[in-house]
Every structure is written in structure tokens, then in C-alpha cells.
Amino acid sequence: xxxxxxxxxxxxxxxxxxxxxxxxxxxxxxxxxxxxxxxxxxxxxxxxxxxxxxxxxxxxxxxxxxxxxxxxxxxxxxxxxxxxxxxxxxxxxxxxxxxxxxxxxxxxxxxxxxxxxxxxxxxxxxxxxxxxxxxxxxxxxxxxxxxxxxxxxx
Amino acid sequence: xxxxxxxxxxxxxxxxxxxxxxxxxxxxxxxxxxxxxxxxxxxxxxxxxxxxxxxxxxxxxxxxxxxxxxxxxxxxxxxxxxxxxxxxxxxxxxxxxxxxxxxxxxxxxxxxxxxxxxxxxxxxxxxxxxxxxxxxxxxxxxxxxxxxxxxxxx
DNA sequence: AGGCTATAGTTCCAAAATAGAACTGTCAAA
DNA sequence: TTTGACAGTTCTATTTTGGAACTATAGCCT
Numbered sequence: 001x002x003x004x005x006x007x008x009x010x011x012x013x014x015x016x017x018x019x020x021x022x023x024x025x026x027x028x029x030x031x032x033x034x035x036x037x038x039x040x041x042x043x044x045x046x047x048x049x050x051x052x053x054x055x056x057x058x059x060x061x062x063x064x065x066x067x068x069x070x071x072x073x074x075x076x077x078x079x080x081x082x083x084x085x086x087x088x089x090x091x092x093x094x095x096x097x098x099x100x101x102x103x104x105x106x107x108x109x110x111x112x113x114x115x116x117x118x119x120x121x122x123x124x125x126x127x128x129x130x131x132x133x134x135x136x137x138x139x140x141x142x143x144x145x146x147x148x149x150x151x152x153x154x
Numbered sequence: 155x156x157x158x159x160x161x162x163x164x165x166x167x168x169x170x171x172x173x174x175x176x177x178x179x180x181x182x183x184x185x186x187x188x189x190x191x192x193x194x195x196x197x198x199x200x201x202x203x204x205x206x207x208x209x210x211x212x213x214x215x216x217x218x219x220x221x222x223x224x225x226x227x228x229x230x231x232x233x234x235x236x237x238x239x240x241x242x243x244x245x246x247x248x249x250x251x252x253x254x255x256x257x258x259x260x261x262x263x264x265x266x267x268x269x270x271x272x273x274x275x276x277x278x279x280x281x282x283x284x285x286x287x288x289x290x291x292x293x294x295x296x297x298x299x300x301x302x303x304x305x306x307x308x
Numbered sequence: 309a310g311g312c313t314a315t316a317g318t319t320c321c322a323a324a325a326t327a328g329a330a331c332t333g334t335c336a337a338a
Numbered sequence: 339t340t341t342g343a344c345a346g347t348t349c350t351a352t353t354t355t356g357g358a359a360c361t362a363t364a365g366c367c368t
Contacts, residue, residue, distance in 0.1 A: 001201055001327090003177065010265045012254030013184050013247065019258070020250075021177045023157065024355095030167050033292055039316050047155055049356055054317060064257075075363040077315065082292075085257050090292040091281040092253060093167065095245040096174075100166030103218075103239050104173070109301035111164045117294045119286035127245040130280045132273035133287070138187055138236075138244040140271045147263030155356090178326095193345050203327055208346060229334040231344065311367090318361070325354070332347070338340085 010148060019063045020089060024048055024056050026096070029089060032066070037079040065089065094125040164302060173217045174243065178202055178210050180250070183243060186220070191233040219243065248279040 006018035020026060024046075031042055043053055057080055060066040065086035068078045094114075101110045101124075116123045127136050160172035174180060178200075185196050197207055211234055214220040219240035222232045248268075255264045255278075270277045281290050 006177075007258060010262075011184070012251045012258065012265060013180065014254075015258035016250040016254035017177050017180055021180060023160075023171050023175045026167065026171055026175060030165070034297065040314080043316095049358090050317070051319085051357090052355065072315090072364095075315075075365090077363095087292050088253060088257065091249040091279075091290065092246065094281060094290065095249045096170040097166045099242060099246060100168075100170035103242065104161060104166065104169035106302065108164075111166060111300050111302040113298040113300040115296040115298060116283045116285060116288075116290070117296055118288060119283060121283075121285040122298075123286075124284040125245075125281050125290055126284045127248060127279050127281050129270045129273060129275075130278040131270060131275040132277075134270075134272060136244065136248065136270070136279055138241050142269040142271055143188065144267040144269060144276075146265050146267040148260065148265040194343080197345095203329090204346065205328090205348080206326065226335095226344090229336090229344075231334095309368100313364105313366085315363090316361100319359085321357095323354100323356075325352105327352075328350090330347105330349080332345100334344090335342105337342085 016092075019059070019065065020092065022056075024052055025060065026093070028053070028056055028060070029065075029086070029093060032080070032082050032086065033090065033093060037081060038077075039080075042080075060086075091125070091127075095127065098125050170246075173213070173219065174246065176210075178206055179214065180247070182207070182210055182214070183219075183240070183247060186234070186236050186240065187244065187247060191235060192231075193234075196234075214240075245279070245281075249281065252279050 003018070007015050009015060009018075020029065027046055027048075028042055031045055036042055036045060039053065039057070042048065042057075043050055046053075057066065057068075061068050061080070064083055066080040067083050069081050071077055071079050097112070113122050114124075115121065128134060129136055157172070161169050163169060163172075174183065181200055181202070182196055185199055190196055190199060193207065193211070196202065196211075197204055200207075202210075211220065211222075215222050215234070218237055220234040221237050223235050225231055225233050251266070267276050268279075269275065282288060283290055
């Protein structure tokens, strides 16, 4: 597969994978949601090589997920801030964190707890149907071809 | 980073990434949710090299996400079925599909539509708080160190 | 003025992962 | 007996990563 044109695929999952489908990108985004914004911050907390970090940040900026904002004029220095498009990745990250808590946990318990500020409680993320509000399960979902589908599969 | 011990990291996201954090694995899982079960099925719909497909399927079986079930005795043939642990990845996949639909769509419209069998309507997946049921947004969440956390960050 | 430190990268080479194609082995059907 | 379907394995070439060192700008200290 030609990963460089993955974002032109018909499948929405492929298009998402094109931008966030690698290990480092996902970990960088985790740091973004933990309020890390600067090159040295990402580098020291992730132990990613500077070369790859540089690559990934550029790609995230090109994809419109991060904005590169100057925070110092002399010397010129920038920090990386999530755009709305980037903030909208939150459910993906939370879904992954929750699956890890549920299925990959160890005896120590979960490393982070999440508090929902609007209700004040510790919570788990739950994915529900936008129409009826019930929790979603794979077996209750039927897939139809949509308007953007070239040929029918599945 | 040593990717082979990523599943021993303290971070739940890292542990999830250890098993589903690469492009092909995610695409294979998409096919699983579209009811593909066999080697040739995955190979022909994804155009993945047979070598990598073989590797990834083995890893998914080792991780307990797929089960390798015989469907023919002579010759011995197997198919790959999602376990409950695998089925629980559904929110991750759906979150990614939904983000792709929202932010990476093109003029043709979305390729697939999802019907919730229990309510009969076409829906979008929404991530909500398990406690109050409100939709989750990154800025409304506060992170605490949990019992499995060695040191405090973030 | 000279040297140290902080920040944000870039460059270079070795090691690992992936792509692409061909090959293996088992069995059924023609 | 030949062909085809299925489920892989093996091989080499290319691409991506990892790891370490290097560059560049500017503030601060003496």
C-alpha cells in the first residue's frame, strides 16, 4: 500500500490512519492532551529521537491537527497547540486508554484517573448511539454503503 | 523506545498502542468488524503482503484479540475470529471512522453509513461520561494520578 | 569579551521493518 | 494428471527508525 496517498482512500478509517496511525504520533498526541506544547517537552517525556519528533510534528501541522505558534521572537521559538481538529481526536485517545485500562491492566491498577469537571465525578468513557443514547456494541451495528462508496463490500 | 516491551509501560495508551498501534493492524481489525475471517479475504481486500499479514495475525492471536479457529480438517485451515477483547476494540475503530468522516471527508460524502439495529436509525458514535451521560470534551476532563502511577506528571 | 546553558532543530550512519515477488504444501474437482 | 483454492513461508531490495553528534540563536554570568 502507498501510505503517502492513504488520505485519498475511500475509507474513513484509512484516512484517519493516514494521520494518526503510527505509534509515535499517538504518543505525541497523548502528550498534547496532557498540556505538553514544546519540542523539548515532547522529547524528554517520550524519549523519541529528535529527528522523528521533528518529522511527526511537521506532519501533524501539515494535517491541521497542531498549530505552530511563536512564543518567543528572539530567538524564534514555537510551540505546538492542538487545533479543533486535533481536539476532536480526544475520543480516539480516550477509547484507547479505556481499552488499555480494561484489557491490558496490571495488578497496580490504572495509572491515571479521569475526572469530568462538569459533573465532578471520576468516569470512564462510553461510546453511545447519537440517536438513542444506548451504548454501542459491534454486533448491534449494520453497515450500509454510503454516497461516497464506489463499490459495495462487507 | 523498545516497542517489544511497550505493553509493560505504565501508560494505558502505550499498552493499547503495543497491540493496535500500527497501520496494518488497524486495517485488519476493520476487516474483522466487516466480517472478514480468512487469510485470503484479508489479503485480497487490503492488498497487504502475505508476509506481513501472517505476522500481524499471529500477533493479534498472541494478544488475545483474535482466535484461530479451524474450519476445515483436511486440509487444515483456520479462520480468525474476534474474541471479546477484540470486540471491545470497536469504540476505537468507530471513533477513528467518525473522526475521518468529520475531518477528512471529501465531496463524495461518507463511504459507509452505520445503522443501530436496536433503534433502527443511522447514527454517529458519541463518547459520553459514564457518570452523567454528557458528551465528553478534552477541556472538561481533569487528570489525576491513579494507583498504578509511579510518579506524577501532566 | 568568553564561556555556559536552554531551546529547537538537522545531519549522518547503522539497524530494523516493510514491500514485492516467488515459492511450498495440502487437498478437491475436472 | 493438471489445475485451482487456500494458507502460509522465504528471499532480496527499499524505506523507516534509532542513536548519537552537530548547528544555530540568544540570554546570563564572570
